[in-house]
Amino acid sequence: MTDSTAPRGGKRERLVTSAGERLHRKGVAATTLADIAQAADVPVGNVYYYFKTKDDLVRAVLEAQVDQVEAMLASFETLPQPVDRLKALVRRWDEMRDVIARYGCPFGTLASELDRRDDGLDLEAAGPIRRILEWAEIQIRQLGQPDARELAITLFAGVQGGALLAGALRDPNLMSGQVRHLERWIDTVAASSTQS
Amino acid sequence: MTDSTAPRGGKRERLVTSAGERLHRKGVAATTLADIAQAADVPVGNVYYYFKTKDDLVRAVLEAQVDQVEAMLASFETLPQPVDRLKALVRRWDEMRDVIARYGCPFGTLASELDRRDDGLDLEAAGPIRRILEWAEIQIRQLGQPDARELAITLFAGVQGGALLAGALRDPNLMSGQVRHLERWIDTVAASSTQS
DNA sequence: GTCTATAAGGCGATAGAC
């Protein structure tokens, strides 16, 4: 039995994967369906069998990103301490430093581009980012910090700002340095917590 | 005598201003020359008298942004203390919080979109950001901090990350909260400095 | 279900009248 979202040959899945890659590298507006279809090895006109419009395909990429985020966050749950889970989060951006220095953070750039629209896609675009902020807030609250929301924003703003500057200056080390700074910041927050 | 970059009627200037606004609100790829020309009240075909290509117009917007940054930084020079100059910088993003929550930071979003190209414009795109980082580094070094570069990056990453998250979550208060956090951070850096 | 061919419209850019 085949998953309805992944038909025989996995063409739909291939299209979403290719679209995610192309959207990250060139942006939504600059990426054509022909570009995506070619990368997925699917005939251009056939895209419309799986997605009614280009925006529908972009929506599917956003949903795939949310799934990726959920999987990433779930993998951190094996770590016993909130401090280690938070550090594992920021280290992911260090691991992605080379691609970030060239094309930016996949979540940040897509959200940034879609946010400026007013057709509904702008609201869905925040999904991956919102999910990460919620998770970070929970971890920080477990450290005993009452203002966990603000601290979560400070943390992830540091991540996203670092990614943006690393991209602008084409410098992977900028991302690494920022991640190291954030790891020390996480230690400071944990040390100042009410947790015994 | 008329400045060669601002002909009679200021049509070129109007085009650059309109282009800056439209590029900020819709992005480079999604903005058409017809859109820009209409906003500037200039016939579409006439754009090519002032700019050879669309990219040339984008380049002019980048140069205008650098000029705006220079003017902003120059205005801070009247403040006697580096601490106050740095706080004045981040407060500018608080003043822009409403437009940032809707369309992002004008410098950050333009750089983020252009960075992913490979036609030369991607290198020029970092101009405004690079200038701000250089200036912040100088201020922080005046505080007596030896690692002024890293601290400047941390500061401006906080600004840009806050702008990105404020845009994604459509929340001006997120930008304000982040700026207040950065002001306290500036005080901390100043307090830990070797400056007597 | 899959793919080809093509429609319909919008885009950057150009030519040339005034």
Next chain:
DNA sequence: GTCTATCGCCTTATAGAC
């Protein structure tokens, strides 16, 4: 210098063959 008219290309999307 300024503007109108238009070209040629590329894009999304559709119709219909297989």
